[in-house]
Amino acid sequence: MAQAPKTSESGKIKLYDPSLGTVVVVDRVVKSDQEWEKLLNPAQYEVTTKKGTEAPFTCSFEQIKEAGLYQCVRCGTALFKAGTKFESGTGWPSFYEPVSPLNVLEKPDNSLGMKRTEVVCARCDAHLGHVFADGPRPTGKRYCINGVALLFVPFGAKEKYPAATFGGGCFWHVEEEFRKTKGVVDTAVGFAGGTVPEPSYERVCRGDTGHAEVVHLKFDPNVISYDRLLDVFWSIHDPTQLDRQGPDVGKQYRSVIFYYDDAQQQAAQKSKEKLAKSGKYKGAIVTEIVPAANFFRAEEYHQKYLQKRGE
Ligand SMILES: [Zn+2]
Structure with missing residues (x-):
């Protein structure tokens, strides 16, 4: 069990930032109850600050099927990925694991004559809910969270630099080509489209995870359009x-475009049809165009591999 700092403790902590795919150091967010009361609505205040519990079956998150992140309603820290939410039947949003054990802390809670484990936001100490040992695989845990403590942010929303994800064989090569493309501001290699969370490279190479090797990138739309990124991808x-x-043979090397919104989906479809009509290839274009799924960053030695080797 991670040790939770005291509510009033300011200072720096480490958090995992899923949009960067890395651990960052940030200041804790510390405010008095009075300050939180001004910033939050009464339901949010009651749950996060006074450790209240919302009535079951009142949370609209059950309807959300999109890929995205559940963040702390008080401080915006990423807490849970949409892909780890499951239907528990309890009436509260339920997840089988947090974004990272750095972001969600667990504390013993002996209130109400029960032995439970409370979960709180690591950055601002907001009460989120409790964790129980009756969850599904792979963790067997059930993070039972009050919906009012969370803010859902779909992937691609409110981002200065939109995301794009492509799979086209060995990710070392695909990353290097996009890294050298003007207007691409960040690249990372990893796995997407499969069913195994946080897979290792070795596991993906066995070919039974459903994941494709992909490059996840951020681009500046003022410099390069998504259409132009597609041109690079095809080339x-x-x-x-x-x-x-x-x-390289195996489903992990499949040609695939993961789209983040309707505009990307339509652009990818049009671009694929245009390429098919162009006569460049005799055979059919087999590239899959599918909704963006969880992206799992590959081990550090795979990142910018060809650049590091000077190739
Ligand atoms: Zn927080």
Whole structure:
């Protein structure tokens, strides 16, 4: 169990930032109850500051199926990924794991004559709910969270730099080509589209995770359009090869575009049709165009691999 700092403790803490895919150091957010009362609505205040519990089946998050992040309503810290939410039947949003054990802390709670484990936001100490040991695989845990303590942010929303994710064979090569493209502000290699959380590279290579090797990138739309990114994508691999790319064979090497909104989906579809009509390839374009799924960053030695090797 991670040790929770005291409510009033200011100072710096480490948090995992899923949009950057890395651990960051930030200041804790410390405010008095009076300050929180001014900033929050009465339901949010009662739950997060006074450790209240919302009535079951009152949270609209049950309807949300989009990919995105659940953040702390008080301080915006990323707490849970949409992909870890499950239908528990309890009437409260339920997750099988937090974004990171750095972001969500667990504390013993012996109130109301019960032995429970409270979960709080690591950055601002907001009460979120409790964690129980009767959850589904892979963790067996059930984070039972008050919906009013959370803010849902779909992927791609409120981002200065929109995201794009492409799979086109070995991710070292695909990343290097996009990294060198003007207007691409950040790249990371990893896995997406499969069913196994936080897979290792070795596991993905076995070919049974459903994941594709992908490059997740951020781009500046004032410098490069999504259409132009698609042109780059088509030019750096052979989209007629099914579940392989050159010598690399397996579903993890499939050609795939993960879109983040309707505009990306339509642009990808149009671009694929245009390429098919262009006569560049004799065979059919087999590239999948699918909704963005959880992106799992690959081990650090895979990141910017070819750049590090000077190739
Ligand atoms: Zn917080």
